[in-house]
Amino acid sequence: MTTATSKRDATSKRSIWREIVGQEEFGVFLILLVMMVFLTLYTDTFFTSTNIFNILRAFSWIAIAAFGQCMVIITGGIDLSTGSVMALSGLASAMLLVAGVNIPLAVIGGLVAGLLVGVLNGLMITKGNLPPFIATLGTLLMARGLCYGLTGGWPVRGLPQGFRDLGQYDIPIAGLAVPLPLIFMLVFFAISALFLGRTVWGYRIYAVGGNETATALSGISTDRVKLMVYSIAGFLAAVGGVLMTARLGVAAPTAAQGYELDVIAAVFVGGTSVTGGEGTILGVLIGAAIMQVLRNGLVLMGVSAYWLQAVQGLVIVSAIMLDRLRKRRR
Amino acid sequence: MSEQDFNLRMEGISKAFPGVQALEDVDFEVSAGEVVALVGENGAGKSTLMKVLSGAYRKDTGRIFLRDEEVDIESPSHAQRLGISIIYQEFNLTPNQTAAANIFIAREPKQKGLGRVLNFVDRRAMEREAQTHLERVGARVPATALIRDLSVAQQQMVEVAKALAVDARIIIMDEPTSALGEDEVETLFEIINTLKGQGIAIIFITHRLEEVLRIADRVIVLRDGQRVGSMSISEATPEKIIHLMVGRELTELFPKEEIQIGEPLLEVRGLTRRDVVHDVSFTLRSGEILGFAGLVGAGRTETARLLFGADRKDGGAIYINGHEMDISSPVDAVSAGLGLVPEDRGNQGLVLLLPVLENIVLPTLNGHARAGWVDRHQTRETAGDYVEKLNIRTPSLRQRAKFLSGGNQQKVVLAKWLASHPKVLILDEPTRGIDVGAKAEVHGLMSRLAQAGIGIIMISSELQEILGMSDRVLVMSEGRVAAILNREEATQEVIMAHASGEINNHVVNMNSEGTAA
Numbered sequence: 123m124t125t126a127t128s129k130r131d132a133t134s135k136r137s138i139w140r141e142i143v144g145q146e147e148f149g150v151f152l153i154l155l156v157m158m159v160f161l162t163l164y165t166d167t168f169f170t171s172t173n174i175f176n177i178l179r180a181f182s183w184i185a186i187a188a189f190g191q192c193m194v195i196i197t198g199g200i201d202l203s204t205g206s207v208m209a210l211s212g213l214a215s216a217m218l219l220v221a222g223v224n225i226p227l228a229v230i231g232g233l234v235a236g237l238l239v240g241v242l243n244g245l246m247i248t249k250g251n252l253p254p255f256i257a258t259l260g261t262l263l264m265a266r267g268l269c270y271g272l273t274g275g276w277p278v279r280g281l282p283q284g285f286r287d288l289g290q291y292d293i294p295i296a297g298l299a300v301p302l303p304l305i306f307m308l309v310f311f312a313i314s315a316l317f318l319g320r321t322v323w324g325y326r327i328y329a330v331g332g333n334e335t336a337t338a339l340s341g342i343s344t345d346r347v348k349l350m351v352y353s354i355a356g357f358l359a360a361v362g363g364v365l366m367t368a369r370l371g372v373a374a375p376t377a378a379q380g381y382e383l384d385v386i387a388a389v390f391v392g393g394t395s396v397t398g399g400e401g402t403i404l405g406v407l408i409g410a411a412i413m414q415v416l417r418n419g420l421v422l423m424g425v426s427a428y429w430l431q432a433v434q435g436l437v438i439v440s441a442i443m444l445d446r447l448r449k450r451r452r
Numbered sequence: 453m454s455e456q457d458f459n460l461r462m463e464g465i466s467k468a469f470p471g472v473q474a475l476e477d478v479d480f481e482v483s484a485g486e487v488v489a490l491v492g493e494n495g496a497g498k499s500t501l502m503k504v505l506s507g508a509y510r511k512d513t514g515r516i517f518l519r520d521e522e523v524d525i526e527s528p529s530h531a532q533r534l535g536i537s538i539i540y541q542e543f544n545l546t547p548n549q550t551a552a553a554n555i556f557i558a559r560e561p562k563q564k565g566l567g568r569v570l571n572f573v574d575r576r577a578m579e580r581e582a583q584t585h586l587e588r589v590g591a592r593v594p595a596t597a598l599i600r601d602l603s604v605a606q607q608q609m610v611e612v613a614k615a616l617a618v619d620a621r622i623i624i625m626d627e628p629t630s631a632l633g634e635d636e637v638e639t640l641f642e643i644i645n646t647l648k649g650q651g652i653a654i655i656f657i658t659h660r661l662e663e664v665l666r667i668a669d670r671v672i673v674l675r676d677g678q679r680v681g682s683m684s685i686s687e688a689t690p691e692k693i694i695h696l697m698v699g700r701e702l703t704e705l706f707p708k709e710e711i712q713i714g715e716p717l718l719e720v721r722g723l724t725r726r727d728v729v730h731d732v733s734f735t736l737r738s739g740e741i742l743g744f745a746g747l748v749g750a751g752r753t754e755t756a757r758l759l760f761g762a763d764r765k766d767g768g769a770i771y772i773n774g775h776e777m778d779i780s781s782p783v784d785a786v787s788a789g790l791g792l793v794p795e796d797r798g799n800q801g802l803v804l805l806l807p808v809l810e811n812i813v814l815p816t817l818n819g820h821a822r823a824g825w826v827d828r829h830q831t832r833e834t835a836g837d838y839v840e841k842l843n844i845r846t847p848s849l850r851q852r853a854k855f856l857s858g859g860n861q862q863k864v865v866l867a868k869w870l871a872s873h874p875k876v877l878i879l880d881e882p883t884r885g886i887d888v889g890a891k892a893e894v895h896g897l898m899s900r901l902a903q904a905g906i907g908i909i910m911i912s913s914e915l916q917e918i919l920g921m922s923d924r925v926l927v928m929s930e931g932r933v934a935a936i937l938n939r940e941e942a943t944q945e946v947i948m949a950h951a952s953g954e955i956n957n958h959v960v961n962m963n964s965e966g967t968a969a
Contacts, residue, residue, distance in 0.1 A: 320825055322821045322826055324826075325814070328805075328806060329810065329814055331805075332803035333799070333803040336800050336802055336803050337803060338782055339800055339801070340782070340815040340868065341783050341872075342782075342783070399805040399806070400805065
């Protein structure tokens with residue numbers, strides 16, 4: 123190899139490296155990497171296939187719900203109803219199953235329940251002109267209240283194994299037991315990323331968040347974009363809720379309480395702009411992973427359960443601050 | 453000004469941004485009681501230079517002397533302590549607070565005694581003092597008035613008073629007249645003269661050469677980040693300044709070409725919105741440029757918004773090619789073949805966060821997609837095509853719109869509508885705040901579009917532009933059509949007479965660039 127070609131190799135390598143570093147998601151990815159390396163060195167239990175798959179399984183439903191939340195936040199809105207919708211949809215599926223409905227129909231029933239709450243959110247925000255924070259605060263309470271009302275506060279048990287497999291089954295791939303929810307999560311990741319990045323609707327979602335007035339004056343119905351985004355968010359929260367219920371094997375009216383905050387944190391840690399117009403599904407995936415690795419890591423490191431939340435909050439804020447610093451530098 | 457003891461001297465200022473050398477070895481100076489006009493095309497570096505001076509940017513190299521002492525301006529607040537204040541085009545006022553609170557923002561006088569300990573604001577003292585500052589600029593604004601209740605001109609006066617309140621010795625005004633009506637411009641000029649008499653140095657950034665000649669003592673011209681000339685106002689002429697700004701002679705400022713006017717394209721009958729627009733009717737033919745003239749607030753923009761479905765109309769009918777169209781939203785308007793280039797590029801025309809490419813294809817996404825999937829190759833082709841055709845200066849299609857200069861941003865807005873192949877294009881102040889070079893390009897483009905059979909409605913507050921570009925002129929006054937004039941009968945005097953009902957003696961908002969044509 124002549125020096126000229128090796129030099130060219132070196133520069134092309136450097137430019138690929140620069141492109142990777144320049145990616146929006148690189149900062150948060152680095153944070154995730156540092157956390158994982160630290161935990162691997164500091165604990166014996168972190169980097170084992172059982173633990174890694176546990177993390178992946180547990181964060182899959184949070185991630186799926188976060189994909190929808192991400193789209194809402196990109197339009198400049200917020201969906202506070204995520205946790206309640208997860209509980210309601212899981213509960214709806216469970217109640218249908220207990221009533222003897224077959225598994226596919228029961229799952230569809232749960233998803234429709236979530237979708238309906240999403241549509242309601244969208245209608246209140248577009249037709250009713252309510253601020254997203256208020257509208258979804260309302261549905262947060264309504265959906266949760268529905269869960270309590272329908273069950274009288276009792277959890278629904280006795281779900282068929284076929285349903286529980288959705289959340290509990292491990293598929294043997296290349297000698298590893300890959301959890302089924304992880305597969306679902308990756309499928310929804312791909313669909314969401316393509317939807318947001320490559321379709322007409324995705325382009326419009328970014329445009330609405332970037333400048334709603336200019337988008338409307340470009341002949342785009344911003345109401346339709348918003349209605350769609352909240353509906354998708356409701357649907358994806360329902361997917362997460364059904365998977366969570368399948369994994370737990372029981373649908374409690376108290377399930378997923380406060381999960382909206384985990385989901386929203388994952389979206390922001392993933393680099394989505396608080397004011398809308400910016401953010402990616404890949405970033406959100408990494409953000410959700412950070413949240414779960416953090417929770418898992420703190421437990422493995424023996425941090426007392428009582429201190430868990432405080433440390434979580436600290437790490438979330440620091441991660442977002444670091445990422446912003448990096449972006450400002452550019 | 454002959455005195456050599458300059459109040460402020462900037463020497464060899466350079467500033468680079470990724471990919472752009474915004475300023476290169478620029479000198480600048482201004483002395484007490486002097487008004488310096490800083491002119492140049494958009495992107496010439498005027499704002500960057502002033503941001504360096506006011507502490508918003510740090511210079512890469514160069515030195516700044518204030519009263520012959522070298523200073524290193526670290527931040528906007530540091531600049532303020534040095535007596536340098538800047539008034540941006542977008543005011544820095546809090547709309548829900550009083551003028552007094554804004555003038556004393558962050559420096560509110562405290563009460564005495566217990567109130568001092570508790571940090572209570574001495575409201576009466578604050579309002580009293582604010583009032584004296586307002587009076588110094590000759591503003592008839594009560595210090596207790598809420599900012600949101602003030603007119604743009606009054607808000608500007610509050611900004612000036614705010615600068616005086618911090619003892620500014622140098623006041624920088626970035627395009628202070630762009631949002632003002634004519635009377636208000638007059639008032640501003642009086643204020644500037646008053647400040648001048650008080651020994652305050654004024655730096656005035658503007659595109660309107662007529663204003664430069666009227667108010668400035670000296671003019672400094674920037675081009676491509678370099679200082680290309682400076683002259684005292686006695687030796688300045690519009691031709692000289694334009695020549696320095698663009699580096700070439702502009703022979704044709706309004707390249708209006710004779711175009712065969714075609715069939716009636718758009719017919720508007722009795723368009724009405726309560727209290728705003730009354731019974732507006734007109735016909736636009738294909739290939740015709742119909743100028744909308746009138747005073748600020750005469751209902752021109754409102755008419756355009758009604759036509760485009762952006763506001764709900766209370767009455768009236770719109771026909772395109774003889775067919776009545778139900779236009780109740782911009783979605784309807786776009787599918788009926790209308791395009792609107794709004795007055796306010798940044799807030800209404802563009803999604804500044806998004807790249808040039810996305811902005812250009814936004815109205816035509818469906819045409820660039822198959823079954824909902826955006827054909828990225830095709831969008832690149834379309835966007836690249838218009839970037840080339842309209843000579844949009846951008847490092848790449850992925851550049852965010854907010855990083856382009858005003859003229860190039862406007863061309864992106866035009867590009868997005870051209871890509872949608874409209875039948876009728878409504879241009880609201882298409883050349884406001886853009887430089888002479890880009891302006892000529894926009895005018896040339898309008899002629900080409902008319903040639904291609906597009907009907908154009910052009911709203912403009914610049915009479916020279918109206919007279920230069922229009923085939924017919926529709927004059928609006930108080931929400932009504934006051935007159936529709938043919939090209940031959942339209943003169944400044946006739947238009948102004950219809951627009952105001954009285955003929956003003958002073959020349960109306962006329963650009964000296966215009967008089968050169």
